[in-house]
Structures are given as C-alpha cells and as structure tokens.
Amino acid sequence: MDNNKVQVKLGSTNIVVDKNAFGALPIQRVSDETAVKLLRKAYEGGMRFFDTARAYSDSEHKLGLAFEGMRGEIYIATKSGAQTGEDMKKDLETSLEMLRTDYIDIYQFHNPAFCPKPGDESGLYDAALEAKKAGKIRHIGITNHRLQVAKQAIESGLYETLQFPFSYLAGEKEEELVEGCKKANMGFIAMKALSGGLITNSAAAYAYLAKFDNVLPIWGVQRENELEEFLSYIENPPVMTDEIKALIEKDREELCGEFCRGCGYCMPCPAGIEINTCARMSLLLRRSPSDGWLTDKAQEMMGKIEGCLHCNQCRAKCPYGLDTPALLEKNLKDYKEVVAGKVSVK
Numbered sequence: 001m002d003n004n005k006v007q008v009k010l011g012s013t014n015i016v017v018d019k020n021a022f023g024a025l026p027i028q029r030v031s032d033e034t035a036v037k038l039l040r041k042a043y044e045g046g047m048r049f050f051d052t053a054r055a056y057s058d059s060e061h062k063l064g065l066a067f068e069g070m071r072g073e074i075y076i077a078t079k080s081g082a083q084t085g086e087d088m089k090k091d092l093e094t095s096l097e098m099l100r101t102d103y104i105d106i107y108q109f110h111n112p113a114f115c116p117k118p119g120d121e122s123g124l125y126d127a128a129l130e131a132k133k134a135g136k137i138r139h140i141g142i143t144n145h146r147l148q149v150a151k152q153a154i155e156s157g158l159y160e161t162l163q164f165p166f167s168y169l170a171g172e173k174e175e176e177l178v179e180g181c182k183k184a185n186m187g188f189i190a191m192k193a194l195s196g197g198l199i200t201n202s203a204a205a206y207a208y209l210a211k212f213d214n215v216l217p218i219w220g221v222q223r224e225n226e227l228e229e230f231l232s233y234i235e236n237p238p239v240m241t242d243e244i245k246a247l248i249e250k251d252r253e254e255l256c257g258e259f260c261r262g263c264g265y266c267m268p269c270p271a272g273i274e275i276n277t278c279a280r281m282s283l284l285l286r287r288s289p290s291d292g293w294l295t296d297k298a299q300e301m302m303g304k305i306e307g308c309l310h311c312n313q314c315r316a317k318c319p320y321g322l323d324t325p326a327l328l329e330k331n332l333k334d335y336k337e338v339v340a341g342k343v344s345v346k
Contacts, residue, residue, distance in 0.1 A: 006237045008216045010187025013139045013160050015075055015105065018234050019209070019216060021049035023191070026222035028057040032065060038227055039066035043074065045231035051163075051189070051218045052099075053079035053110055054091045060098035068100040076101065077161075077189070079110035079143060085123025092131055106161055107137035111144050111265065111319075115152035125158065143191070145263050145319035147173055154180045165263070166190035166215065167199055168208035168248045169255055182214045193217040196262030198255055198280070200287055202229055203238035204247050210237060258322060259283060266314035266324055273304045275314050279327045282334040290338075290345045299339065305332040 006019040022042045027035040039050070039062065050067075052059045060078060067074055078095050082088035096102060109116055109124060116124040131137045141161035142153045153159050154177065162181055166174055167190070181188040190209060199205050202219075209217050221227045238244070260279035269275050277284070281302060285293050292298070305328045314324040337343040 021218040023218035023220040024052040035062035064100035077106035081110040085127030108141040161187035163189040165192040
C-alpha cells in the first residue's frame with residue numbers, strides 16, 4: 001500500500017476504506033450507461049465505499065447494474081426513510097432487489113425526526129435488528145441534520161455509524177459530534193463535505209477533513225471530471241497549507257451563519273417553490289458560473305417566490321432553524337438586482 005494513501009476505519013464496523021467515498025445521489029440524474037461508467041471508474045480508481053438511499057429514485061438500480069458479481073469487493077450503504085418497522089422491511093427488500101445483493105453493509109435510518117430505539121412505537125430499530133440477525137444487513141446506522149438527534153444516537157450506543165453534514169463551514173457543535181463518535185467507537189460519515197456546492201475548492205474541503213482521522217467524506221459525483229478530481233486525491237491527498245487556510249477563513253467569513261445548506265427537508269412547497277435552490281441563490285450566483293442561474297427557466301423558478309403562501313411549513317421543517325420565508329424574500333430581491341444589472345457578479 002502506498003504510504004501517501006489515507007484510510008479511514010468506520011468505528012466498530014471494521015470497514016476500512018480510502019478517505020474518499022462515492023455519494024450516489026447525483027447519478028439518478030444521468031443515464032444507466034453513464035452511471036455504470038462512473039461507478040466502475042470510481043472502483044477502478046480506488047473507491048470502495050458507495051452510499052445511496054431508497055429515496056434516490058433509481059440510484060440503487062444503477063449501483064446494482066455496475067457491481068453485480070463484485071459484491072465482496074465493495075461496501076454499500078443505503079437508507080430507508082420509513083416511519084414504521086413494517087415499511088422499513090419493505091424498503092429493505094426493495095433495496096436488496098435493486099442492488100442485486102443479499103446483504104447491505106450499512107443500513108441507515110434516513111434523517112428521522114427522532115432517534116429510533118428498541119421497543120419504541122415506530123418499531124424501526126426492532127425491524128433493523130431482526131434484519132441484522134437474518135444477515136440482510138451487517139451494521140445499523142443513522143443519518144441526520146439535527147444536532148439533538150445525532151447526539152442521542154451517539155449516546156444511545158445503538159448505532160455503528162452516524163452520517164451528518166460536515167465541512168469546513170461546520171462549527172464547534174459539529175466537531176463535538178465527530179469527537180463523540182470517536183469516543184464511542186462509532187463511524188462518522190460526512191455528507192455535504194462541499195456544503196451543497198457552496199464550497200468550490202475540493203482540495204481545501206479534503207484538507208480540512210483530513211484533520212479528523214475517523215471521518216469518511218462522501219462526495220456527490222455526477223460528472224467524470226468531478227470523479228477524476230476526487231480519485232486524484234487517493235494517490236496525492238491534499239494537505240493543509242497556508243494558502244488553503246486563508247481560503248477557508250475567507251469562506252467562513254462569507255458563508256458561516258444564516259444560509260441555506262440545500263438539504264431539501266423543507267420540501268415539497270405547497271406553492272411549488274424550489275426552496276433548496278432559491279433560498280441560496282445569492283450565494284450560488286457568486287460561487288459558481290452565474291450564466292446558468294440567469295436563464296429564462298431560472299428566472300421563472302425564482303419568480304415563484306412571489307407566490308409564497310407564508311404558511312411557514314418550510315420554516316417549521318428546517319433542521320437548521322432558519323427563517324426560510326425571509327431568506328427567500330432576501331434572495332429574490334438580490335436576484336432581481338442582478339438580473340436588472342444593478343449588482344454585478346463574477
């Protein structure tokens with residue numbers, strides 16, 4: 001093994017992989033052929049951990065196509081957003097069929113509003129335990145966007161992995177979760193390591209996460225050039241430099257605080273507003289090529305904000321406690337100024 005390579009052991013699972021995992025949410029947006037090509041290239045380049053979910057439309061199906069007959073060579077994590085044990089069992093059977101496998105390495109409860117435990121009314125944990133005893137899943141994990149639920153999961157001693165948003169825009173509370181997992185011998189899987197596209201320097205993102213030896217980042221990959229960038233880090237992992245430190249500090253000053261992370265848990269909107277894009281449009285305009293956000297289609301999307309019902313459903317569902325309606329109004333005002341040419345962006 002190359003001494004430059006950085007590996008992560010996911011707590012008590014004994015899963016040891018390179019500090020580069022494949023987040024399979026974006027492959028639902030590409031064809032079967034493109035997805036299979038990306039997934040196999042990821043494997044050939046050294047990636048061994050692939051994370052998907054029942055909620056990611058045909059993502060599991062595409063993983064099954066790519067890796068049928070290779071099951072022992074990779075680790076697969078998937079998720080169920082079921083609210084009852086019976087529905088979770090159905091989700092699991094569907095996942096096994098789609099993935100063309102007879103077991104899941106890590107089966108995760110997908111962002112529940114509470115921490116499932118044995119004997120509770122949902123029956124979720126009991127169903128997972130039953131599936132584990134039957135050999136259909138090997139490890140039980142949980143994903144979340146709520147600090148309180150994540151803390152409860154760590155303290156419960158019931159889970160082998162926690163998946164939580166974690167990037168260099170994270171604060172002390174998120175870092176405490178990472179440390180809590182380490183003390184509990186629990187794997188930490190970092191979703192949104194690029195903060196939903198707001199972090200545009202993946203080397204800086206990697207270098208920050210490299211400080212935490214128990215953290216496995218999953219990178220959402222949709223394009224071959226993105227994949228090649230992450231694969232290059234297997235042989236040449238980025239390290240923290242003064243230049244990267246300065247970039248991180250600059251981004252923290254600009255982005256930390258009241259901004260939409262794009263998680264989508266506020267959706268769907270009864271007024272048809274694409275909240276998880278519209279509520280962070282000001283940042284997207286300034287941190288990615290702006291032309292794509294100024295098309296007629298994008299203007300129509302932003303215009304739907306004017307039809308906001310002010311029902312506050314989005315605000316109630318935001319795991320970060322944001323005043324989402326106010327954030328939408330602020331982004332629409334800024335967007336109109338950009339379209340009118342009153343404010344320039346890069």
